[in-house]
Amino acid sequence: MLLRWLLLIAMGLIFTLANSYFLAPGNLYSLGESFSLLGLVALGLALTMLVGEFDLSGGAMVAVSGLIMLKLGESNAFVGLAAALAFGAGVGALNGLLTLRLQVSSLVTTLGVMILLSGFAVWLEGGQGVSFSNYDLTDAFNASWLSVLSPRSVITIALFAAVGVALAITRLGRDIIAAGSHRKAATMSGANVASAVLSAFIASGLFAALAGALLAITLGRASSTFGANLLLQAASAAILGGIALSGGVGRPFGVAIGVLVLCVLNNGLGLIGASSPVVMLLNGAVLLVAVLVDGAPGQWLRRSRAAH
Incomplete structure (x- = not known):
């Protein structure tokens, strides 16, 4: 975990020196918005990884839930939000039941669900984006607290804290680990x-x-392309945050740090005008370095024990 903190500090210093706007309230607010979107997907994915499974459908769910939110929430936002969340929980339950009952890899079941959700999102969109005319709600979710926090980022931070506590002190949390x-x-x-x-x-x-619902409310629109690149980013954040692919290892706090590392990296690279290939290369490099550095002590210890 020390490596993640050092990465954050180093990137913060480098990007601040490269562009003083990096620490401006407006940019910190944007970082919080990015943290919210990626963080929520990564947190959910991390929980499935903790039980030794993997959910591939998160990115597609962002698109579908955003469309449901705006289509059903035009006259009553609460109805749209409730429908989007119920749909998400229902699809999650379906993923879990299929994995448990069929006794097959969750990669297979959630891949099928991901494809279904992607098609459903295109059908819901109807060939054109969906807009939202509840400007008061959109304005409320675009408000800033202390100049740097948004409602979305506060909700996400609260959920990370709640899940962390639940994993530590509840029977269900211990069962998941x-x-x-x-x-x-x-x-x-x-x-x-x-x-x-x-x-x-x-x-x-x-x-x-x-x-997805919060993103749609904040932007005032939704599209079937929302969440298209989120899955790989979420998986990277979870692994970077210390979640083991084999399951049973990792905590939400680590995932939050992993999300922050990627958000700061992508935000800072955007400020200095880095090209898309450079951004992708550096994202991969950061993940590989973190994994290799974390794995080196354990590998050395195993070799040392074998030698003796």
Whole structure:
């Protein structure tokens, strides 16, 4: 985790020296907005990774939930938001049930659901973007608190904190960690593995739906292309934040740091005018360096033990 903090500090210094606007309230506000969108999807994905699974449908869910929010929330925003969140939780439950009942890799089940959601988003859009005329609500979600915080970023920070506490002190949270660490041993010790897996997928769908709904409200429009590149970014943030692909290792706080690292990197590169290929290359390089540095001590320790 120290490496992530050092990366954040180093990038902050470099980008501030390169462009003084980096620390301006307006740019910090933009960073918070980026953190909210990527953070919610990454947090949900991380929960499925903690139980040893993987949800590929998060990016497509962002698009669908945004469209549902605006189509059903034109006259009553609460109805649109409730419908979007219910849809997200329902699809998450479907992902979990398919994975548990069919006993197949969640990569397969969620890939199928992702394709279905992508097609559904295009159908909902009807060939053109959907706009929102509730300007009061859009203005409210574009407000700034302390000049740098948005309602979306505050909601996201609160959810990260709540999930972190839940994983640490609740029975379900402990079951989620146990299920990812060693599923058979967790079952033998009394952990409700099925409930843990199902809950993780529901949370993943719910958080992705919330991300899409809040994005649509903030922008005042929605499109089937929303969330198109979020999945890889979310996976990178989760891995960068210390979530193990094998499950059972990692915490929401680490994911939040991983999200911040990517958001700061992309924001700063945008300010200095870096091209898209450079942005992609540096994103990949940061992830690889973090993984290699984290893995080096463990690899050295295993070799040392084997030698003795």
